[in-house]
Amino acid sequence: xxSIRVGKGIPVIIDHFAVHxxxxxGLLLCVIVHxxxxxxxxxxxxxxxxxxxLEQDSLVIPEDNPLTEEKVVLGKLLxxxxxxxxxxxxxxxxxxxxxxxxxxxxxxSTGIHRQQGGRSAPxxxxxxxxxxxxxxGRAATLEAQSVGPFGNPVEHGFANDEALVAAVQAIDGYQxxxxxxxxxxxxxxxxxxxxxxxxxxxxxxxxxxxxxxSQADEAGAVSEAAQNGFRxxxxxGQCLRCHSGFNFTDERFHNxxxxxxxxxxxxxxxxxxxxxxxxGKFKTPTLREIARTAPYMHxxxxxxxxxxxxxxxxxxxxxxxxxxAIKPLNLTEQEKDDLVEFLHTLNGxxxxxxxxxxxxx
Ligand code: HEC
Ligand code: HEC
Numbered sequence: 001x002x003s004i005r006v007g008k009g010i011p012v013i014i015d016h017f018a019v020h021x022x023x024x025x026g027l028l029l030c031v032i033v034h035x036x037x038x039x040x041x042x043x044x045x046x047x048x049x050x051x052x053x054l055e056q057d058s059l060v061i062p063e064d065n066p067l068t069e070e071k072v073v074l075g076k077l078l079x080x081x082x083x084x085x086x087x088x089x090x091x092x093x094x095x096x097x098x099x100x101x102x103x104x105x106x107x108x109s110t111g112i113h114r115q116q117g118g119r120s121a122p123x124x125x126x127x128x129x130x131x132x133x134x135x136x137g138r139a140a141t142l143e144a145q146s147v148g149p150f151g152n153p154v155e156h157g158f159a160n161d162e163a164l165v166a167a168v169q170a171i172d173g174y175q176x177x178x179x180x181x182x183x184x185x186x187x188x189x190x191x192x193x194x195x196x197x198x199x200x201x202x203x204x205x206x207x208x209x210x211x212x213x214s215q216a217d218e219a220g221a222v223s224e225a226a227q228n229g230f231r232x233x234x235x236x237g238q239c240l241r242c243h244s245g246f247n248f249t250d251e252r253f254h255n256x257x258x259x260x261x262x263x264x265x266x267x268x269x270x271x272x273x274x275x276x277x278x279x280g281k282f283k284t285p286t287l288r289e290i291a292r293t294a295p296y297m298h299x300x301x302x303x304x305x306x307x308x309x310x311x312x313x314x315x316x317x318x319x320x321x322x323x324x325a326i327k328p329l330n331l332t333e334q335e336k337d338d339l340v341e342f343l344h345t346l347n348g349x350x351x352x353x354x355x356x357x358x359x360x361x
Contacts, residue, residue, distance in 0.1 A: 053214075075198045077356055085155075108120055111156070116154065206350055229341045265280065292347060
């Protein structure tokens with residue numbers, strides 16, 4: 001459904017009628033009532049085309065932030081702009097690099113002043129299918145996630161929201177882009193979050209060899225070995241118990257014991273809920289593009305997929321909160337190799353983005 005958001009400061013008659021009207025009718029009204037406002041006040045619905053294998057029904061796009069071209073354009077600039085950090089060196093894209101399927105290839109990320117955080121940068125693809133964001137799910141919306149890093153002292157390093165807004169306002173060229181996206185209102189953290197979330201919702205991964213094999217009956221799309229690997233994934237490996245559905249995640253939190261052996265262990269979900277049951281739980285990540293997003297796990301401890309599988313094969317790291325689905329698997333070497341082959345068939349398309357050639361001045 002096309003939806004138009006109408007900013008403040010335009011004739012009330014349009015405000016009342018156009019909001020839920022289809023794009024064409026809305027445009028017509030604008031033209032009839034006041035030809036001059038068409039450019040500045042109408043937003044164009046962004047046509048999110050889902051590659052094969054992804055499910056339309058599962059899109060999470062909040063009603064108060066419909067996807068529009070104007071927001072996606074703005075959000076992309078904000079995502080790549082290093083001027084939006086305390087010393088103008090760090091952008092979202094510094095840690096979520098397009099060629100690495102929006103990860104950074106490091107065990108843990110390095111942010112402003114070369115400081116390191118304690119966790120590995122997950123991919124930013126297929127976020128439109130998730131509610132809880134981050135390894136511990138502490139952001140309930142992509143809008144909230146999209147502004148979190150700005151105030152993180154080891155990421156963009158802004159002291160507070162005002163400092164972020166001031167940095168955006170200091171760049172004159174952003175003002176008209178915000179107006180086009182949201183209408184004439186002051187730049188706020190909320191609007192920055194809406195724009196960046198909108199851009200991130202366009203980063204998709206589907207139409208992988210696995211999708212073509214399973215949904216388009218392309219028998220030759222994946223090898224025999226990968227097909228065997230898929231059987232292990234479903235059966236002996238029990239991977240599907242958590243990496244379920246078209247995005248290969250149940251969107252829940254589980255304890256595999258990753259990092260449990262450390263004294264200053266990261267308790268993951270527990271730090272968000274304070275529920276003792278949640279100790280050492282982390283969000284099941286998507287496995288799409290997984291062959292491109294090494295190293296693995298929330299602390300980036302495994303350099304290869306083979307190491308990840310060896311970890312599952314041995315039954316994770318025993319601890320009092322270990323998930324009941326994690327136990328020794330007794331996989332053969334062949335089954336492990338085949339599982340790796342299968343995971344490679346989850347590399348798809350829909351996330352290839354060129355960084356902006358120029359930025360607002
Ligand atoms: C210094 C590196 C760094 C920068 C800069 C950075 N991120 Fe991240 N990002 C990370 C790390 C590390 C995590 C995991 C943190 C966690 O889960 O606690 C993460 C998590 C995420 C996630 C969650 C993905 C998921 O599966 O839950 C998204 C989306 C994301 N970042 C987008 C952004 C955006 C948008 C920006 C810019 C506003 C940004 N990041 C800036 C390193 C970075
Ligand atoms: C009990 C639920 C569960 C089961 C079963 C499970 N996983 Fe996971 N998987 C997770 C969680 C949770 C993480 C993140 C753990 C962490 O970082 O602490 C994860 C992480 C991964 C990663 C790393 C992802 C990344 O982006 O770093 C891969 C690869 C993976 N799993 C593959 C598999 C395979 C293959 C199997 C079957 C052998 C499997 N998983 C079984 C829940 C599960």
